Amino acid sequence: MASEDLIEVKFRLADGTDIGPSKYSPATSVASLKGKILAQWPKDKENGPRTVNDVKLINAGKILENNRTLAESRLPVGELSEGVITMHVVVRPPLSDKSSEKLQDDSPKAACCSCSIM
Secondary structure (H helix, E strand, C coil), rough: HHHHHHHHEEECCCCCCCCEEEECCCCEEEEHHHHHHHHHCCCCCCCCCCHHHECCCCCCCCCCCCCCCCHHHHCCCCCCCCCCEEEEEEEECCCCHHHHHHHHHCCCCCCCCCCCCC
């Protein structure tokens, strides 16, 4: 495959840092892109994704589906052959433990007032 056919993509994390840019084949699946994000996730970041299902990729306001390829997911924006495509990465927060939720629900709610007298 010629290098002109490759698509250059970088992944923007929520804090504004980037992973990449790297070049990918148009036949690369979204799921494999998510796998590459997991492998390259910065070790110093808190709340990193654990699995591919914890990651959502957004391109041009659309959430990309795992079973689609990069070519199918790419929106034609004036045929950006030389530009880098920025995809935003959203990490699903870890699910909380149901037993800890129950403990919180059983605790009595403290009544509080937020009145202000001026």
